Amino acid sequence: MAWVFVRLKVSLIAGSLRGSTGRTIGFVAGLVLAAALGIGGFVLTSMMRLIPEQAEHVGVLLSFFLVASWIALPLIRFGVDETLDPTRLALLPIRPLTAAVGLLAASATGPVPIACLLVLLGMAVGLSGGPLSIVVGVLAALCVFALCIVGSRAVTVSMAGLLRSRRGGDIALLAGVGVFVAFQFANIALQRASFGDTTAFLAEFAEPLSWTPPGMAAAAITAARDGRPLASAALLAAAVGTVLLLGWWWHRLLARSLVTYDASTQSGGTRRGAGFGTRIPWVSARTAGAAARELRYAWRDPRRKANWIMALVVAGIVVFSTTGAVADAIDLQTMVLTISVTATIVGMQGANQFGQIGGSLWMQAVATERLDQVRADVAGVNLAIAIIGVPILVLVAAAMAVVSGEYAALPGTLAAGLAVGGVALGLANLASVYIPYRLPERRSNPFAGPSGGQGLTIMLGSMVSLLGTALLSTPVTYAVLNLDEGYGPLLLAAGACYGAAVAWAGRRLTGRRAYARYPELLADLARAS
Amino acid sequence: MTPDTEVAPAVQARGLTKRFGAKTAVGGVDLDIPRGSFFGLVGPNGAGKTTSMSMMTGLLRPDSGTVRILGQDVWRDPVGIKSRVGVLPEGLRLFERLSGRELIGYTGRLRGLAADVVGLRGGELLSVLGLTADADKLVVDYSTGMRKKIALAAALLHNPEVLFLDEPFEGVDPVSAGTIREVLHRFTRSGSTVIFSSHVMELVEQLCDHLAVINHGRVVAAGPLDAVRGGASLHQAFLSLVGVAPRGDGEEELAWLGSSSG
Incomplete structure (x- = not known):
């Protein structure tokens, strides 16, 4: 069933390109760019092996940043994935669990998610140091990737009901602007921070973030590398647990959105203003x-x-x-x-x-x-x-x-x-x-x-x-x-x-x-x- | 204006063709629509009615062929012709965030009408079409029937001589449909021309004096209503024209359908 959703997404992308050369060229350029980002990112992150001291901090920051952007993106540009509106599935006899798995698979299809996965796998290579830590690394990379996808979908669905009403449009506006402003202020704060000691500087940001689920996944790899298998297992288990919890929550939201009909557009106010008769001098x-x-x-x-x-x-x-x-x-x-x-x-x-x-x-x-x-x-x-x-x-x-x-x-x-x-x-x-x-x-x-x-x-x-x-x-x-x-x-x-x-x-x-x-x-x- | 434009038909199409990729949507449509007629364009879904109409109204560029409206070539010499034509296309996507009254006001501006003329005509159209009470609501909150009526008001505002309507009665309740019919009848009685597409034969039979049947992108019959239906009901004539023999009870196919099957 998940495969059907993946093919649906691919056909939707292909369908939107049909009959327009310009758009096809744009899409191919996008593919090339995504490939460059993915492969370049893989190479760069795997080179973290060369800086083992800072590697953990960088890994934690990178994982956190990726997950945060995946979650924030639908808030800023709600409908990143217009093609995957769950309410369009409402009439089909699909179990919520099947729909959930299918939508996730479809979300993971596309140049950008694959580039993201490549970067994460590169991080796994960069942070690991032995056969055990390689295994942990791949698992952790997949786990962070799943956090990205599930988190982004969960935010979209939980906001969907709110966003679908006309007033909701205004709320979304505020939310989106809020996220954007917060991000920019964080950016400014970052620029003002001292850049004296790189390791200390990285640690200052990475340490609190290493207790977030994506941070724990990254830390699990270095724990395995440094010969602390128990700590590594615990960190990885916590991250995987978060994925499962988030997935369960999303699955429940999805089940509910498949059976609720939205009727918020029934009421509408009236607008009365000066008509279109106003003349402006010098203007036709x-x-x-x-x-x-x-x-x-x-x-x-x-x-x-x-x-x-x-x-x-x-x-x-x-x-x-x-x-x-x-x-x-x-x-x-x-x-x-x-x-x-x-x-x-x-x-x-x-x-x-x-x-x-x-x-x-x-x-x-x-x-x-x-x-x-x-x-x-x-x-x-x-x-x-x-x-x-x-x-x-x-x-x-x-x-x-x-x-x-x-x-x-x-x-x-x-x-x-x-x-x-x-x-x-x-x-x-x-x-x-x-x-x-x-x-x-x-x-x-x-x-x-x-x-x-x-x-x-x-x-x-x-x-x-x-x-x-x-x-x-x-x-x-x-x-x-x-x-x-x-x-x-x-x-x-x-x-x-x-x-x-x-x-x-x-x-x-x-x-x-x-x-x-x-x-x-x-x-x-x-x-x- | 040459003298013969005075007697030229309302619409004259010759060899209209449109292909979308490999599919030929319209393969050489010839049509003569007399002035003052209430003209029906009928055909099964996908026959090319909407495509033909879009090409006649200057919204879709034909691959080949010509369209003359009131004697003037729509594609070669568009200046001055669009102000004599009114259009209500399919799908009806309007300026959703304007109120009905504002939509009429903006249409008047686009058509270059004076503000007082727009006010007068717009007010009357809204009142005849029963939209006065909802005139200050945004079009986005209108029902299907209201949308058709406001779009009709916008199409009639500049008093066109030829009016193209794509499925004007689809999704419209009987009360609104009655109002629209009344307005259209009054319009043709004054010598103006209405061309409308439909696949409801009973409606075409009641309203039209001329019609053309389109199938697979070609005109398969055209002329006055009685000549086309030739004694039978239009429904029967239509079915035989588009080449669908009435089926038996379809024993072989669809045997699984219904509660008596296993």
């Missing part, structure tokens, strides 16, 4: 309509809201991590760097604007017969992003100026922000027609990523866009960093014009491309995922 009615639609969606659609909240949170973290520590030392460079990161995130909200419209894109298509109409739609999306994004940029720049007292740097910082934001938006416009991607239709799922097989294409696309943004905004950032602060007002005007010009150019090219292949966009994005 169609552009104003698209902007009004986008602004409503930014608030009402959990997915869109999640994007904006994440943008804000990331901006906050960047500001905090670059400036929080040493308020006196903030200089123009820090401010420009920080505002550039924030502006890039803001501009990138325009990427996949057609994919976000998704299934309802036909409503625009049937009302589109001229090129200027498509351009007006794209302009509306850009306008909405500017309406939300420019105040964010002003806020971030002002906050940094206040904290550092460098008020003279404010115009230049803002100039860089507007330029980078405009460039990012222009490139995001282009990306939205050149690499549009489908999002799953499930509405309760604010962090759902693209559906299967598209991830790598998108990642490559984003990397190209980021690089392009950095390159294209160089003239302005260079001028800001090298010209006298007296040129501030001039720079501000120039930066704003430059950003607007690039965004405008991106919008024009995007409109042309989208107009020429609207039917293909529709076919690509409306295909059931």
